[in-house]
Amino acid sequence: MIPETLHVWTCRRYGGPEVLALETRPCPAPRAGEVLIRIVATTVSSADARLRSCTLPRGFGLLGRAIFGFTGPRQPVLGTELSGVIAAVGPGVATWQPGDAVIGFTGGRLGCHAEYRIMPAAGALVAKPANLSFAEAAGLAFGGTAALDFLRRADLRAGERVLVLGPAGAVGTALVQLARLRGAHVTAVARAANRDLVAALGADRVLDSAAHDFTTAAETYDVIADTVGATTFARAHPRLREHGRYLAFAADLPGMRARPVGTKRSITGSASERPEDVRELARLAAAGDLRVVVGRTFAFAELPDAHAYVSTGRKRGNAIVHVSAPPPRA
Ligand SMILES: NC(=O)c1ccc[n+]([C@@H]2O[C@H](COP(=O)([O-])OP(=O)(O)OC[C@H]3O[C@@H](n4cnc5c(N)ncnc54)[C@H](OP(=O)(O)O)[C@@H]3O)[C@@H](O)[C@H]2O)c1
Known part of the structure; x- marks a missing residue:
């Protein structure tokens, strides 16, 4: 009607x-x-x-x-x-x-x-x-399609180690789950108030953003997913492994122009809006694999x-x- x-x-x-x-x-x-x-x-x-x-x-x-x-x-x-x-x-x-x-x-x-x-x-x-x-x-769809698109462009593989900055937002909550579904090991950095939420989504490790600065910690990652513009490729690349990818969901103009450093690169730009991605998200949600x-x-x-x-x-x-x-x- x-x-x-x-x-x-x-x-x-x-x-x-x-x-x-x-x-x-x-x-x-x-x-x-x-x-x-x-x-x-x-x-x-x-x-x-x-x-x-x-x-x-x-x-x-x-x-x-x-x-x-x-x-x-x-x-x-x-x-x-x-x-x-x-x-x-x-x-x-x-x-x-x-x-x-x-x-x-x-x-x-x-x-x-x-x-x-x-x-x-x-x-x-x-x-x-x-x-x-x-x-x-x-x-x-909004956070899910963005997370799917960036993970596809990063060609995330099973067993890779992923750091997620901003894991409690719309993009972050989808990304933590989609990275886990691809068999990655996920470390998330969140405020203490969001710790339980992010852990429940499957993150292998949740670090307190008030206490943990990944740029000065020893650990390195295959993918650093910065869902909120929390850092820059210049600051993140030393913590990337060889062939590492920095996912800049909210890059500024200089961030968009960041050149690769050796084998490490930054992935930026607008996520594609593909009907098949919405179908894929719906399929995962229907199967109980995506919350x-x-x-x-x-x-x-x-x-x-x-x-x-x-x-x-x-x-x-x-x-x-x-x-x-x-x-x-x-
Ligand atoms: N490139 C694209 O095509 C594309 C597509 C979709 C979205 N985006 C962009 O992606 C960004 C995230 O979108 P969203 O919808 O997920 O946002 P959102 O839901 O508003 O994100 C909120 C979360 O971000 C975290 N956060 C905020 N500031 C932070 C900081 N400085 N460091 C670490 N965490 C921080 C907060 O967690 P805590 O409270 O735990 O800090 C909060 O839970 C937006 O800037 C959006 O414009 C880009």
Whole structure:
């Protein structure tokens, strides 16, 4: 069923959470090859908070504004991922039908901070695994696809030793689990408050970030996954083994240009947003091999509070926003 109107949260100028506004729009009907999804849950990700505040890594100020918009985001409805229910399908769509429970990843196209969202039927859209709640399902894709992409580019092998900086966030919680699934030995550096969470995700060792400085410790690693821009390749490479890789998820401009040092290299850039990666994450979650960490949850009316929380940089797992009621027994 297609309602006449829907609510969306918009960000029309960069600033604090107070710039966000609830607006009413006509609800679009799906065209050929499209589906209309009633959103049950979404996330406020680190990317949403960055975009709202235009807080970009060093060196990206002007370039970022040229790409995303000079005074506010060009796409004012933020939100990269959703879980929900197909409300209507456009002509020619045979793969989905109204009532199907789905996970959608719109990535850089955003638009999930809304009650309804149109997506291509053949896009990054997968059936919601029955063992995941809608809240968990909403947090599957953003951190998971980034972690998958960087681990693939690092060609992580069984038996390699991985250091994870920022293991408690959306990217970190996925990365710890995906690295373990590939048979790597994972050392995570986290605040004491996140120790139990990270250990429960399978990290072989959890070190207290208040007491441990990996740059001065003797141990070396095959991969250092810096999910939060905690350090730089220049500081990390002495702690890499031969052929070691530094994964810079939040590199600044100088970090993007870091050249290899001998056989050691830095991997940077934007993660690809591949539908097959979302399918792979859903498959792992359905098999019970990948857990989505639900940190704090918020009502749709509280979405600016979720932004304020994410902007603290202390988010655990995913900040979930409940948008509408889940269907019975989905
Ligand atoms: N390249 C890409 O395509 C791509 C894709 C996705 C995300 N990203 C970027 O990756 C970064 C992480 O994303 P996310 O969603 O995982 O973030 P997040 O969920 O907001 O990360 C929060 C976690 O980071 C940890 N943390 C914060 N500052 C830290 C520091 N200085 N040192 C160590 N740990 C720190 C905190 O753990 P403690 O409280 O234990 O310190 C917290 O649990 C963001 O900058 C995002 O923009 C990049």
